[in-house]
Amino acid sequence: MSVNINIRNITKSFGEIQALNNVSLDIDQGELFGFIGPDGSGKTSLFRILTSLLLPDTGTVSVDGLDVVKDFKKIRNITGYMPGRFSLYADLSVEENLNFYASIFNTSVKENYDLIKDIYSHIEPFKKRKVHALSGGMKQKLALSCALVHKPSLLILDEPTTGVDAVSRMEFWELLKKMQKINITILVSTPYMDEASLCDRVALMQNGNLLAVNTPQQIIKQYKQQIFAVKTDNMHPLVADLERMNKEALVYRFGESIHVSSNAYDLELFESELKTNLSKLNHKDIRINKISPLIEDCFLALMDKNVVE
Amino acid sequence: MNKNDHIIEVRDLVKRFGSFTANDHLNFTVSKGEIFGFLGANGAGKTTAIKILSGLSKPTSGVAIVAGFDVAKYPNKVKKNIGYMSQHFSLYDDMTVKENFRFYGGIFGLSRKSIREKTEYYLEKLKMQNFRNMLLKQIPLGWKQKLAFSVANIHEPAVVFLDEPTGGVDPITRRQFWELIYDSADKGTTVFVTTHYMDEAEYCERVSIMSEGRIEAIGSPGKLKEEFGVNTMDEVFVQIARTPLDPPIGGTDRGNSFKKQVN
Missing domain, CATH: 3.30.70 (Alpha-Beta Plaits)
Incomplete structure (x- = not known):
């Protein structure tokens, strides 16, 4: 079951820095939605608010009718989040990490294996290996497996392809398209402009503002x-x-x-x-x-x- | 040293870690003032090679001469003559912009006067005069990368190694970064750069593409596109780098991929 998201007048400041400036946006059920923008444009702050990890100064966000502040526990249950900074446990093995994330959500790898098998099968041969000894591409696949293991209806990926080579990036997007088909709403941020054209709609962010929100085709047409x-x-x-x-x-x-x-x-x-x-x-x-x-x-x-x- | 001299010369370079061969008989040269793109998929062996060329790691066998010195015999002389910008940001976050310049200038034995002049020169060039007393951690990524490039050039090295300098940097700043590279190369500095942005591969005079420890293609972007019969460097890269060891995620063609690996 995918979810829709309604963002209304979200503002967030850190001291003198205005990270988000009155941002409003609606995202439809099952959309593959891209956030494009330079470092410091507010993408990560917005993602942290959507995942209930950060409180907005003003404004509201509802995910499938749930309020990110009041209903944060329910929202965390239905959300998979892959932060920009790699944040699995380096001194645990591949398998231990995955089991750990599954058990946090009261589920098991076995129960949702179908969902992750396309990605996880690539790193499964190395399941006993400690995470610190994995290559960049393998870490990325494990992080995505961990974000998916509790069968979320909303997936939020913060720059999953930064530092990833052109071939692996292409493969990663094939995979996102596939997950969209099984009805997961996907939000993804990226510094690669060519990836924007693979989204249903994109938002261009700069200095905490949304400069444009549209389909890639319309954005090109308006030029x-x-x-x-x-x-x-x-x-x-x-x-x-x-x-x-x-x-x-x-x-x-x-x-x-x-x-x-x-x-x-x-x-x-x-x-x-x-x-x-x-x-x-x-x-x-x-x-x-x-x-x-x-x-x-x-x-x-x-x-x-x-x-x- | 005249214009046609090779500033980097690599012959049969091999680096093994246990039974794993990270660099498998690399052979190539880079000329003075050239912009050389060193491309390859994640894990192809680029960073290993850069570490050897910059004197941080010894080759298992083979020879690499950088700026006139054998990297295995004279790693410290190599280090004096090169600049290095790592893919993980290499300046100090808890020091100011000015302090970072002073620190790195000091390491390379520059005089106080010379450090002062260089700092002013680069801050003016980057239009960052107002940033001089700011801590690095207060500065956006793209600006930091431009600073890191300037700091890597502070001792006027013969070669500057840039390991994914523009990863995650916004499109405008990325282009400004390349104008800095051109500027440096026009003054005679050799630029050795890795990137995952294929439009940036086009900005190089020559590129090599590595896959599984070997250099599979080398030449000007124009020549490589012609050789592979395609219109973009992206297509050249995909043809070379789609390795059987790492089949497409989500892949239905896993069987084929593994068969290819056997052949």
Whole structure:
């Protein structure tokens, strides 16, 4: 059974630092919902409030009709939480950790083995090994097994893929999609923009505020400027050169090319001027392509706007 | 030392831990001023190799020459000539920004005057003048990483090793970090960097990709994409790094994976 979540006007400060600033958000049953945002944007504080580990200064959160402050015991029973910082017991074995978490929730590994077997089977051959001797990828799988062992209806994952290689990240997301199918509401935060496009909806957070909440498709659709992907023979100084000649435009490095966004009225003119000006700066082999925005372009633009304002 | 000299030269480098081979006959060179991306899946053996190249660990066999010194024979001379930024944040949280610069500058034997000048230079460059007396723990991750990079460069090393410097860092700060890398490389510092962001692999002049202790591919991003017949480094990486030992979680094709392992 999955749950819905209603977040209303949540504010949280730590001394002078405003971690969350009047955040309101509804998450539907069975959604795979992503939180994207830089370090310090408030993602972890929000997750800690949702899991009843932190009290908000003002505002309310209900999870499946339960209040995170009053009904915290019930909420903890239905929530699986994987904190950003690895927090299993290093001096216990794989198996001991899993049994420990199962027994806390008055259940057993055997009872819910079906739920965790896809992940746990990968580390089961090493079940006698102490956790401190596991590789990063194995620790991540064990942490997820422990968060799932009591069959939660809500799963909250704080940066589960940070520091994880591209292949393991892909596999991790295949797994999340699979769990969503068995009716678990999943909240996940990530610093990887490409993972945003794998969520049903995403919220972009910065400085304790929600900058945007929408489906990845809608976020891309709302990006109104034209993006040009620019490549030359001399990529090192290209960002600085493009920024100097386009004071208004956003200029960001994107893998093998540099993206320049423009709201110029005459795009053909903009493009030919780019080319002329780059030639003047001794760039050769200049290639400019019009492309559609990636979700990362959209987030960079939203973040930039927020900084300026 | 002229421009074409190899600042890193690795020949048949092997590192074993018991029966486990973490680095299996590595061979490669890196030129002065080059940005070299050292890629691979978690557990492929990258950190082991970096520890050997920076004089922190001895090879089981083979030779590695870094900045003109054999790492096994002269580890301390190697350490003097390199900068190292670990994937776990390496500055002191309970010291201020200024104190961290002074501490690391002191370790490398810089004069007080020179430390002062370097501190001012980097704070101005990072636009962090107002942070000088703040404790490190009060500063957001992305800013800390830019500081750690500057501190790793304080003694103007020939090579700087960066082990996942941008992990978990936001997209804007990540890009600012790469402008710092370009700046350093343009001044002649060799940059040896690991990352899990495949767009960053494109920013390197050459990359190597490790899998299970071996270097499976090496070359410019352009050349590798051509070789593998794909459009992105992400696809190159997936082809090489999807190892049979670690089948897809949730995987229905486990049988196939294990068969591949046997072959």
